[in-house]
Amino acid sequence: MSVDRVRNTRAMAESPRCGASTRGGLACRAPAVRGKLRCRMHGGALGSGAPWGNRNARKHGVFTRDRITEQRAIQELLEDAGKLLGELDSN
Incomplete structure (x- = not known):
């Protein structure tokens, strides 16, 4: 039916x-x-969308100008230390 x-x-x-x-x-x-x-x-819907305050856009500092110059100085220091060790090893 x-x-x-x-x-x-x-x-x-x-x-x-x-x-x-x-x-x-x-x-x-x-x-x-x-x-x-x-x-x-x-x-x-309730709870959808980006969080208030946009926590996703926070800067972490890895690419700031000061951090880049610091990384370059560390790299130069490591290269100099490598050259010095190479000179000491060859003597």
Whole structure:
């Protein structure tokens, strides 16, 4: 016995859509999360997105100007020590 049921999808069809663009360059057709401009897959979900304060952009100092000059001075010192050891070894 089959019962035909009509699904009420009016609210889903009338809800605002996500404003993100897909990899193919088309607009995302998923509904936006309530109170947000994006769907759950494009940043509307709770806890999604980058952390506040952008901890990913912190400088670690490896490529600063002072660090580079320090590394060059250490390299020169090691080269000089290698030459001195080579001279002492040959004598």
